[in-house]
Amino acid sequence: GAGVSQSPSNKVTEKGKDVELRCDPISGHTALYWYRQSLGQGLEFLIYFQGNSAPDKSGLPSDRFSAERTGGSVSTLTIQRTQQEDSAVYLCASSLVQGIGSPLHFGNGTRLTVT
């Protein structure tokens, strides 16, 4: 079946521009996560959705970052007035929330480069 799909796969933007990153989770997965990964580093948690609500958005680095999820499915991560330090791979994951051990299923990420 289809996995988690992210688009675009690559995005190059000029400093100061806004960008939107999209995530299509696996159908039926109620939990959706956004992480950021800088080159050669671990994953930095950004935000988590349960359905359409975001119980934990504590990882968003600044108010330039926002995310929404509609219809309990597609999610969009928006970065306003991009800065060079925003350059990273943005990973989306979803999980079927059934008990404590639900694994995360990741997309291949969007590589964002801010010039």
Place this chain on the structure above:
Amino acid sequence: SQQGEEDPQALSIQEGENATMNCSYKTSINNLQWYRQNSGRGLVHLILIRSNEREKHSGRLRVTLDTSKKSSSLLITASRAADTASYFCATRPLGETSGSRLTFGEGTQLTVNP
């Protein structure tokens, strides 16, 4: 700081050898998961071990968990060149709900030379 920290940061071995990676964490946990990431791809779930388990096997993978030391190890036996990837441990603190954030370590970069 990261909840999970992997050790070593990088490991290079020959095909056929075993690879051992370690993970330490700070708070009490419900479970610990290991993920693999091939270059340029997303992470793939490998195995989960619950806090009341001490050892778990899946194919060539063996995971141990020592909750008293807050540490886990991942052993890959008879490694293959295709095992070359980054390996991450991930934890969800005790008391968190099943859908809450999973905290990842910095990862171990494993290179298996043919």
